[in-house]
Amino acid sequence: MLPDAPSTDAIRVESLRFAWPDHPPVLDIDRFTLARGEKLFLRGPSGSGKSTLLGLIAGVLSPETGTVNVLGNDMATLSAARRDRVRADHLGVIFQMFNLVPYLSVTGNVTLPLHFSPARRARVGKDTEGEARRLLGRLGLTDATLLDRRVSDLSVGQQQRVAAARALMGGPDIVIADEPTSALDADARDKFIELLSEEAGRTGAALLFVSHDASLAGQFDRAVDLADINKVGVSA
Numbered sequence: 105m106l107p108d109a110p111s112t113d114a115i116r117v118e119s120l121r122f123a124w125p126d127h128p129p130v131l132d133i134d135r136f137t138l139a140r141g142e143k144l145f146l147r148g149p150s151g152s153g154k155s156t157l158l159g160l161i162a163g164v165l166s167p168e169t170g171t172v173n174v175l176g177n178d179m180a181t182l183s184a185a186r187r188d189r190v191r192a193d194h195l196g197v198i199f200q201m202f203n204l205v206p207y208l209s210v211t212g213n214v215t216l217p218l219h220f221s222p223a224r225r226a227r228v229g230k231d232t233e234g235e236a237r238r239l240l241g242r243l244g245l246t247d248a249t250l251l252d253r254r255v256s257d258l259s260v261g262q263q264q265r266v267a268a269a270r271a272l273m274g275g276p277d278i279v280i281a282d283e284p285t286s287a288l289d290a291d292a293r294d295k296f297i298e299l300l301s302e303e304a305g306r307t308g309a310a311l312l313f314v315s316h317d318a319s320l321a322g323q324f325d326r327a328v329d330l331a332d333i334n335k336v337g338v339s340a
């Protein structure tokens with residue numbers, strides 16, 4: 105695979121419009137950027153289009169008009185295979201509902217991205233289970249007896265740490281977190297963001313953290329309100 109074109113932006117969205125089929129527009133954004141290595145907080149109320157924007161950035165949705173550029177790649181013009189490759193090699197996503205594979209162990213879930221990305225596997229080296237243990241430890245899951253347990257047996261807070269370790273596995277350039285802290289109390293939430301941010305910083309990954317909770321903004325380099333960049337108003 106050819107290297108991605110150099111770009112100072114990790115994500116650059118320009119003149120983006122998107123509507124779900126048979127619905128009024130959800131997003132109309134002139135410009136939105138995430139710099140490489142930047143830790144950005146994106147706030148917006150429920151239903152304002154945050155997950156939709158993340159779907160466009162990840163290339164699972166296509167804009168009606170405009171461009172979504174990820175690490176120099178215009179996602180809409182890539183072949184489906186190339187888009188999958190950009191996603192697998194460069195993006196680590198913590199989903200709202202975690203999307204862990206329930207029948208796999210903790211280690212099996214954390215090492216999963218390596219099966220889809222030779223680039224990420226190469227960055228980790230041979231000891232993939234050791235790296236899974238290290239990441240889980242850094243995120244506060246230090247109990248070694250958990251590693252072989254099915255993720256469905258874990259608490260929500262523990263599952264969240266597994267999801268974060270999976271996103272960070274193999275040093276992606278961009279870590280995207282879609283409202284992953286709503287199940288946690290304030291102390292656990294702040295600690296989780298601190299650890300996630302530290303670990304992303306260690307590898308120079310950019311962090312895009314999305315939430316409705318404005319009180320989290322102080323933990324990031326920069327905060328953006330979706331309402332300030334999206335020309336489609338929220339009626340709710």
Ligand SMILES: Nc1ncnc2c1ncn2[C@@H]1O[C@H](COP(=O)(O)OP(=O)(O)OP(=O)(O)O)[C@@H](O)[C@H]1O
Nearest residue numbers: 124127130148149150151152153154155156157316
């Ligand atoms: N698959 C879909 N088909 C049709 N409409 C959708 C679909 N997914 C989301 N929407 C609509 O798009 C709008 C934005 O939803 P989205 O999930 O992006 O918001 P959000 O800000 O992430 O909300 P939340 O914080 O509750 O997750 C909502 O009006 C929603 O009903």
